[in-house]
Amino acid sequence: MSPCSHCAALDLARMVGPAGTAEDVLHHKNLKEAHECGAKGCILCLKIAEELAGRIGPYNNVNNKAWTSKAIILRPIQVNLQNGLHGGVFWIKVRCGDEAFHFNVYPSSEGPNPVPIPSTMVVGHKVNEPGSKEAFEQIRGWLKWCINSHQKCKSPNTMPTRVLNIGAVGDSTVRLEVTQPTTHNGHYMTLSHCWGPVQHPQSMTTRANYSAHQQRIPINILTKTFRDAIEVTRQIGVKYLWIDSLCIIQGDAADWDHEAKKMGGVYRNSFLTIAAAYSPDGNGGCLSPDYKMTKALVKCTTPRGEGKVWLIPRRQDFDTLHKTPLHRRAWVLQERILSPRTIHFADGQMLWECRQGRRCETGVPEQAMTTHRSTWDNRLHFLGPSPRQFFWDWYDMVHDYTARGITKGDDRLPALSGLAQTMLAGLDKEQYVAGLWTSHLVWGLLWHKSRDWLRWPGHYRAPSWSWASCDGQVSFLDPADVHSSALPAIPAIQIIKVYTKPKVPTHPTGQLEEGGWLQINGKMIEIDQRAAPGSAKYQTLPATVPEGTMTIEYIQHRDKNLGIAWFDKAYSGPHTLFVLRVARFKNVQADKPYPHLFYGLLLRPGQNSREFKRIGFCRYKSLQNTSGKPLMEWRDPFKDAKMEMCILK
Incomplete structure (x- = not known):
């Protein structure tokens, strides 16, 4: 298959101008032209056309204009050096109108006398075959770099209760060992994986096979993910491996309660965590993906002659890791943050992550992969907790x-x-x-649904004022709104006492039993019953969020709009409704609070007169609409209310 005239003339060296800056290159005048070249055998045009057609849609009357009116532009993405200059190219960005995607770049070493490409021109590496000698050498190289360079990545030699003794390369069995301080020293590795919807009894330790597993566990009966994790651990040269379903006795509630409180320490003390990122269950493994992708050869003229570079569709990296099956699991969040080192087996390459750095097989520089490194990720994982910012980072992480x-x-x-x-x-x-955290509880109480209605399990999980009481995504206030220089929010309640009842007394951060409560002094008023959808009083505020739209309702007090509310559940009938004012806004210029602006909780009365349960969040903050007129009457609904004690359960 030969390149078309456009691709044959393409020279990566000419995509960088005399000043070292990236230059846009017209590749094809439209998608239709690129598609026709691809159909004739040009590999690069074929891959570009396939990618764009997948985003725009097939060529037809609806997409005719998109296929014929927008040019295809190529632009090199370079390393930004500290001195303000530009380094080598690591991506080629392909743009067609509003659609864009990237190719990875790496020098070709094929042919009898390949012309070397200096790293000042191209930054990139060929990805190794999964499970190959070269792939394991890469992991060992990253590990050596981390051990020799990073003080924050060191872990203590504190063993979990049980570990797998994995034996030597080629052994057909492993065995479960109960650790003892005198006999179990050194490092152990951990596995982070998806269990999947189908359970694999042969890959679990139960009371029935507990004794047998201490003698031997045939490797061939384990899931592929477990088999691969054992092989990786052996190749690294570590003797022990911890896998949850084999090292915690399944079906034994007492053992689970005992081990669950140690889970954070298991990952925090691990020498290296193996993350089976792309596998949705135990059958996917770590060493399975076929990394062979269609690639296109492009010229790159150097002072030593005409060299060649490969362009391949961008491999999965840290910018897309959050979309993998593993990293959509709740459990893996703390596994990733707490592990001092992790090797992610992503779909397309291996990714290294430790407390002081990140690396990927393709050689893309670390500073290029920051799109989805969240603030809380930086704060909690790499820098440790900050007393002032930590709480807001925690809320962002909970979201x-x-x-x-x-x-x-x-x-x-x-x-x-x-x-x-x-x-x-x-x-x-x-x-x-x-x-939540007691010293920041005023703001921690003000969570609300992110978009969809929240769901309750039908039994007690946490008090109603906790986001953990329900299922579904929640959001918190924006710290910029609370600490606004023009209109800061200030607490309007006094928290007297908070109580929760752990299921296991020695595990206060784990499951809770019914009985938790929060004692507060604050101003509360009864408001009009919630308007039923379809009724004359029912009003909603159109709200757009990244995932679509969200229902935000107006609430009323004496037939006048009081504010807007994020109810936790859909309307289920009329009932008595209260608003507890949790925070109010301060007029910095006048040094007085705005009495009518507030954040509050929507409450339903409980069995006793001063007991309530949370059913939503509300606010009145927006002063004006786009026409400059007030959205709601400026009045203080809490003017005649007294500070009283209430109990939230």
Whole structure:
């Protein structure tokens, strides 16, 4: 298959101008032209046309204009050096109108006398075959770099309760060992994986096979993910491996309660975590993907002659890792953050992540892969907790966490338990209660649904004021709104006491039993009953979020709009409704609060007169609409209300 005239003339060296800056190159005048070249055998045009057609749609009357009116532009993406200059190219960006995607770039070493491409021109590496000698050498090289260079990545030699003794390369069995301080020293590795919808009894330790597993476990009966993890551990030269379903006795509630509180420490003390990122279950493994992708050869003229570089569709990297099956799991969030080192087996390449750096097989520089390194990721994983910013980072992390899948809803708090324990150790005089922090509880109470209605499990999981009481993604306030220089929010309640009842007394960050409560002094008013959809009083505020639209309703007090509300559940009938004012806004210029602007909780009365349950979040903050007129009457609905004590359950 030969390149078309456009691709034959393409020279990567000419895509960088005399000043070292990237230059746009017209590749084809439109998608239709590229598609025709691809149909005739040009590999690069074929891959470009396939990618764009997948985004735009097939050529037809509807997409005719998109196929014929927009040019295809190529632009090299370069390394930004500290001195402001530009280094080598690591991506080629393909743009057609609003659509864009990337190719990875690496020099070709094929042919009898290949012309070497200097790293000042091209930065990139060929990806190794999964499970190959070269791939394991790459992991060992990253590990050596980390051990020799990074002080923050060191882990103590504290063993879990049980580990797998994996034996030597080529052994057909492993065995389960109960650790002893005198006999079990050195490092162990951990596996982060998806269980999947189908359970694999042969890959679990139960009371029935516990004794047998201490004698031997045939490797060939284990899932492919487990077999691959054993092979990786052996190749690294580590003797022990921890896998949850084999090292925690399944079906034994007492053992689970005992081990769950240690889960954070298991990953925090691990020498290296193996993350089976692309596998949705135990059958996918770590060493399975076919990395062979169609690639196109392009010229790259150097001072030594005409060299060649390969362009291949961009491999999965840190920017897309959050979309993998593994990283959509709730449990894996703390596994990733707490592990000092992780080797991610992604779909297309291996990715290295430790507390002080990131690397990928393709050689893309670390600073290029920051799109999805969240603020909380930086704060919690790489820098440690900051007393002022930590709480807002925690809320941002919970927003991410609550969007992830979890098999057992009752694990909503346990799956963050290890992370909470680690944070407690770094925060002086702090208390963790039902997923929130006592010293910042005023703001932690003000969570709301992110888009969809929230769901309740039908039994007690946490008090109603905790986001952990329900299923579904939640959001918190934006710290910029709370700390606004023009209109800062200030607490309007006094938290007297908070109480939660751990299921296991020695595990306060884990599951809770019924009985938790929060005692507050604040102003509360009864408001009009919630308007039923379709009724004359029912009004909604159109709201757009990244995933679509969200229902935000107006609430009323004495037949006048009081504010807008994010109810937790859909309307289920009229009932008595209260608003507890949690925070109000301060007029910086006048140094007085705006009495009518507030954040609040929507409450339903409980069995006793001063007991309530949370059913939503509300606010009145927007002063004017686009026409400059007030959206709601400026009045203080809490003017005649007194500070009173209430109990939230």
